[in-house]
Amino acid sequence: MQLERNAFSGHDLRKIYVTGETEVHALRGVDFDIKKGESLVLLGPSGSGKSTLLNIVGGLDRPTSGTLHYDEIELTALDDRDLTRFRRANIGFIFQFYNLIPSLTAEENVRLVTDIASNPMDPGEALALVGLADRKHHYPAQLSGGEQQRVAVARAIAKQPSVLLCDEPTGALDSRTGVRVLETLEQANRELGTTLLIITHNAGIAAMADRVFHFLDGRIARIETNTHRISPSEISW
Amino acid sequence: MRALDLKLMRDLWRMRGQALAIAVVLAAASATFILSMGVHRSLYETREAYYSENNFGDVFANMTRAPRSVLDQVSAIEGVQQAQGSIVQYAILDFPNRIEAVRALLQSVDERGRDRINLVSLKTGRMPAPGQPEEVVADEAFALANNVVLGHEFDAIIYGRMQRLKVVGIGLAPNYVNALAPGDIIPDDTRFGVFWMGEEALEAATDRTEAINTLSVKLQRDASQADVIRAIDRILEPYGGTGAFDRDDHPSHVFLDSELDQLEAMVKIFPPVFLLVATFLVYVVLGRMIRTQRSLIGLFKAFGYSDAAIAGHYLKFAIAIAILATILGAIAGVWMARELTELYARYYHFPILRFSFEPSVFFGASALAVASAAVGAVSGVWSAARLTPAVAMSPPPPPVYRAGMVERIGQNAGFSAIGHMIVRHIARWPARSSMTIGGVALSIGLLFSTLQFIDSSEFMLESYFFRSQQQDISVTFTEARNEDVLFELRQMPGVLRVEPVRGLSVEMNHGNRLERTALEAIPPSAKLTARIDQDGNVISMPPGGLMLSRQLADQLKVDPGDSVYVKMLGGRRTEAMLPVGATVDEFIGARAYATNETIEKLARDGAPVGAALLLIDPAERDNILTVLKTMPAVLSIGDRDLEMSRFEEMIDDNINTMLTFYIAFASAIAVGVVYNSARILFSERAHELATLRVLGYHRLEVAVVLIGEIALLVVISVPVGLMIGFWLAQLMLRMFGSDLFRLPFAPANATYGEAAIVVLIAALLTAVIVARRVMRLDMVRVLKARD
Structure with a gap:
């Protein structure tokens, strides 16, 4: 039962980037368990290893050593094909710079994901969830930054993923738009039971999570548990 | 730096x-x-x-x-710097271990070295000496092809008499840069060669003491060529002159x-x-x-x-x-x-x-x-x-995308999101997309227009050897004969059918255009030759009029219905205005045809038999060739199979060498265009491709975005390329054709496919090489770098 309740469990994860003759130790042995449906914020200075961990958890990158499990699957043992399958089935990504395809409309950007998902929402429904039902035929260049990020959120949640991974989702947004995006994420976590991992520099956001991982120098320096989660609308920056 | x-x-x-x-x-x-x-x-x-x-x-x-003294008259023409007369005489060489006939053109040279025009360049040996009638200089190409060396002796039948010849020199001269045996369409150095023989010796051998049958003239710098030609024609008229001509009508020069x-x-x-x-x-x-x-x-x-x-x-x-x-x-x-x-x-x-x-x-x-x-x-x-x-x-x-017309159609056709990405990107960069299409299309066009040269030559070959010329052997006579020679040929064992070829040398005139050509008589019973149209149907002779080969009709700028002014060169020199009844698509030479009646009306006589066509029993082939070889009346023997294989050999030599180059070049274009387009596409879309990978698309699915766009452009370029090729091929055939031959536009259906397939393969291999970069795409690094 214990295993079933854990979405991810990582053991002694290390990541070394070699560029030329220099080695960068991005992760120096990280251990953690993340429960299903948990909401988590990763805090820490630049280069402390947050993004590296997020990428490894999302199957975009592999650790140099250590093991990582998702459910009963050992992610660190999968080849590229199976990692892609894992991402396709379970993970929704949201980035700071949206990463929308400029040649596709809002709806088509969402369809990119629903085309290959096994039990997706209707793209229109996903856009309605983020309040963009009336802008579905607009191209990214015709949308504001906040709207683009909401399309990215709609794209991420449309396939009803079990995990949402967000790398600085509000980094490029003003406070009001940022709150709106966070509310959508929180709603997915609360109503659909989606496990939520958010990287942020904004300590205020930490208060909306169940737990906060504080990163320093490639290690989780401290784990903080919030006894009381606040709603995104109470956050401001 | x-x-x-x-x-x-x-x-x-x-x-x-x-x-x-x-x-x-x-x-x-x-x-x-x-x-x-x-x-x-x-x-x-x-x-x-x-x-x-x-x-x-x-x-x-x-x-x-003509008496040698006409040279004084010719020299006196205004504008003539030098005139030189000589004798040319065809001869049969006896090379005992050869079945096919070996012919020579004997050209007289002054034994005392007084020649001034068309000088012989000796490669080795010396010129024939006075008082040594057996001495000859052999043409270098013939010598090489037949292993003839200095001191080589052989018998020759000259003017009906057997004479021993001895090679004392090997050389060549500018009037025989290209030497064709009469009746041949391509040079064959193994069967035909030029020999230079002392003037006195050749005069004696041909009973032409102090006489000549050919002359060459050097003009002064400011001379009027046309006036000199007219003057020469007047002087030579009583001597059976067949009309003077300049370098443009000189067979060797024209070839070059x-x-x-x-x-x-x-x-x-x-x-x-x-x-x-x-x-x-x-x-x-x-x-x-x-x-x-x-x-x-x-x-x-x-x-x-x-x-x-x-x-x-x-x-x-x-x-x-x-x-x-x-x-x-x-x-x-x-x-x-x-x-x-x-x-x-x-x-x-x-x-x-x-x-x-x-x-x-x-x-x-x-x-x-x-x-x-x-x-x-x-x-x-x-x-x-x-x-x-x-x-x-x-x-x-950021680039602004719009759904274009193709898109709206696509929307209804149910394009996937990836499909939209491909189509919109093409539409977003119309200039570049068009250039990719244009480049690949040019490569297809170029390849098609070079490949079709093979079809063109084969069509020409097929049309000439299998449709118009159905004889096994053609025999050209040393001089125009009467019917007796046909009878003699018919008597030979194994000869199944003999048809005479009667012809006149004529000059045709239409407007300001003048062409010399052969006018051939076609009897109604002719079975061994046929004039066929492009679809292979036999065109019947127009009664009372002429049939011109398309080449000649084009040179004279006449169409059926027009009339041309025809003048016999030699013989009775009669002239007449004759209607052009039809044209025929022949590819080799520029000729005219008429019925026996029309020719008899013009020449006031039947045309002399210049050659004969033979249909033979293949089993008797070698015997027939051996007999023909010894007949003094026979100047040259055309063996259809041999000619055909020579022709094919020439095509192989000539075209295939060049073709290899051009296939490589055309592919180079396709590779260059596709490689660059794909690289640019990849660099522009790396970010999007990485995003797709992150969203859970497999590598191959992502590669489709890249290869799909290239493939779509390349596929569009196929019909465009074939259209370019269609046009370019005809342009090239026109430019490559000459007065000597015309190249038909007759591409085989397979050639369209081959051109497209070679380029498609080159293009897709190139695209795949670039697409391999998708396989190595580092998602994390690309996404970190802001585009």
Whole structure:
């Protein structure tokens, strides 16, 4: 039962980037368990290893050593094909710079994901969830930054993923738009039971999570548990 | 080295694949330019030097027999510098162990070395000496082909008499650069050769003491050729003159001219195509490079580099590629030019024919390459120079996409999101997409138009040997005969059918156009020859009128319904206005046909039998050839199978060598265009491709975005390319045809497919090579880098 309740469990994860003759130790042995449906914020200075961990958890990158499990699957043992399958089935990504395809409309950007998902929402429904039902035929260049990020959120949640991974989702947004995006994420976590991992520099956001991982120098320096989660609308920056 | 130049070197190294792909296309331009221009110049200059060194005549005339004293009259014509008379006589050589007949053309030379025109260049040995009637100089090509060496002796039947000949020299002369046996369509050095024999000896051998049957004239610089020709015709009329002619009608000269024209046509077609494509490529690649280096340009300008320095920097990038191309092109061009010159040396007899590398040709090729790269660079360089630092350092505005017409159709057709990405990207960059289509289409067009030369030659072969000429053997007589000779041929065991070929030499006149040609009589019972139209149906002879080969009709600018003025050359010299009843698509030679009745009306007599066509029992073939070989009346024997295989051999030699080059070149275009398009596409879309990977698309699914766009463009370019090829092929056939032959446009259906498939394969392999980068795409790194 214990295993079933854990979405991810990582053991002694290390990541070394070699560029030329220099080695960068991005992760120096990280251990953690993340429960299903948990909401988590990763805090820490630049280069402390947050993004590296997020990428490894999302199957975009592999650790140099250590093991990582998702459910009963050992992610660190999968080849590229199976990692892609894992991402396709379970993970929704949201980035700071949206990463929308400029040649596709809002709806088509969402369809990119629903085309290959096994039990997706209707793209229109996903856009309605983020309040963009009336802008579905607009191209990214015709949308504001906040709207683009909401399309990215709609794209991420449309396939009803079990995990949402967000790398600085509000980094490029003003406070009001940022709150709106966070509310959508929180709603997915609360109503659909989606496990939520958010990287942020904004300590205020930490208060909306169940737990906060504080990163320093490639290690989780401290784990903080919030006894009381606040709603995104109470956050401001 | 200055920092900017260092950057240039590094940029070139980083983009070496793309730079090389452009350089290869530009090199193809340089190579084809050096090849055609260089060989043209070598051939032309060799010919001119040879003509001038050996004093090739300006005007020539043949006659039945004239006293040597006519030379005084001819010399007295205003504008004539020198006149020289000689005897030419066909002879049969007895090479005992050869089944097929070996024929010679004996040309008299002055034993005392007083000749001034058409001088013989000796390769080895000496000229025939006075009082040594057996001595001859053998044509070099014949000697080589038949292992004839100095001192070689053999029997020859000259003018019906057997005579022993001895080779004392081996040489060649400018009036026989190309020597064809009568009735042949391609040279065959093993069966026919020219021999130079002492004048007195040949006079004696042919009962022509103090007489001549051919003359050559050198003109003064300011002479009127036409006036001299008219004057000569008047003088020779009583002696059976068949009409004087200038170099343009000299058989050896005409052959060379048609070759030179073909080389000139090559210069006009191939290099421009490659230059055009290379210009496109430089435009596209440099344009993209400047867009990606936008902020860098801003930085340089902020540092204080002038607009001109930045412009110069990017221009140098294009020029550096052109310089590389020039070197590659020169190496390839010189190598191919040597091959082609060697091929020419096999068909044309020059004292020395070597490809000489002319600096001016090289500089011409380099200038073209540099100019085309520079033209391609202009727009990019201009935009780099114009960027202000502040604008340059801010990111470029995002591309705006719109759903176009194709899209709306696609929407209904249920395009996937990936499908939309492909189609919209093509529509977003219409100029670049069109250039990719245009480039690949040109490559298909070029390949098609070169490949179809094989079909054209085969069609010509098929039409000539299998439809119009159905005899096994053709026999040309030493002089026009009466019917007795046909009877003699019919009596030979194994001869199944004999048909006479009767013809007259005539001059045809329409408007201001004048052509000399043979007018052949076609009896209604003719079975061995046929005049067929393009669909292979026999065209019947128009009663009372002429049938002209298309070539002749074009030269005279006449259509059926027009009339031409026909004048017999020789014989009774009668003249008549005759209607043109039909034209026939013949590809070799320019001829005219008429019924026996029409000819009899014109000549006031039946036309003499100049040749005969034989249908034989294959089992008796060798016996028949052996008998024919010894018949004094027989001048030459055309063996259809042999001619056909010679013809095929020539096609193989000539066309296949060139074809290999052009398949390589056409593929080079496709590879260059597709490689660059795919690389640019990849660099533009790396970010999107990485996003798709992150979203859970497999590598192959992502590669579809890249390969799909290229494939779509390449597929669109197929019909465009075939249309270009269709047009280019006909242009090339027109330019390559000459007075001697016409090349039919008759591409096999398979050729369309082959051209498309070769290019499709080259294009898709290239796209796949680039798509492999998708496989190695580092998602994390690409997403970290802001586009």
